[in-house]
Amino acid sequence: MEYRNASREDVPKILFFIQEIARYEKMMDEVVxxxxxxxxxxFNQQRAEVIFAMEGDVEVGFALFFHNFSTFVGRAGMYLEDIYVLPEYRGQGYGKGLLQLVAQLAVERGCGRMEWTCLNWNQSSIDFYLSLGAEPMDEWTVYRLAGETLKQVAADSSGTKG
Incomplete structure (x- = not known):
């Protein structure tokens, strides 16, 4: 299996894969x-990285990831935001290869851990992650501020002292 880092010229392909995962997750209305x-x-801010899984010269999957930081571990971690393989290429090892490649980068870069989220209904992905030895963080709940709510919280100065 072949993999390659995305380049600036791949932006349309990256957006295609983002839209594909959103369709799969029934969240297309959230893609802005x-x-x-x-x-x-x-590419300009270098806030995340993308790797493609290749079948010949065709991109069949992608992983988008970035560094976060763990105060408990005291060093950077790797956060896997998205991993997706086109349906006709699933079950052939591309997803595992992408995940392993991101894990290798995390180890090479001295990261203390690698994390990602998975929708609760996505049993095939959950089974895959468990088969690799990943541990679900059942005692944690993800919280999110987005859109107008994020802007409202940012603008609310009542909790800050001047």
């Missing part, structure tokens, strides 16, 4: 990313 946003954040 544009090619311009991806180019700015992935």
């Amino acid at each position: 990313a544009t090619e311009a946003m991806l180019e700015e954040n992935l």
Whole structure:
């Protein structure tokens, strides 16, 4: 199996894969990313990285990841935001290969851990992650501020002292 790092010219392919995973997760209405946003954040700001799984010269899967930081571990971690393989290429090892490659990068970069989230209904992915030895964090709940709510919280100065 072949893998390659995404380049600036791949922005349309990256957006395609983001849209595909959103369709799969029934969350297409939440995708607001544009090619311009991806180019700015992935390549100008270098806020995340993308690796493609290749079948010949065709991109059949992708992983998007970035560094986070663990105060408990005292060092950076790797956060796998998205991993997706096109349906016709599943079960052939591309997903495992992508996950292993990101894990290798995490180890090479001295990360203390690697984390990701998975929708509770996605049993095939849950089974896959468990087969690798991943541990579900059942005692943790993800919270999110987004859109207008994020802006409202940021603008609310009542909790800050001046």
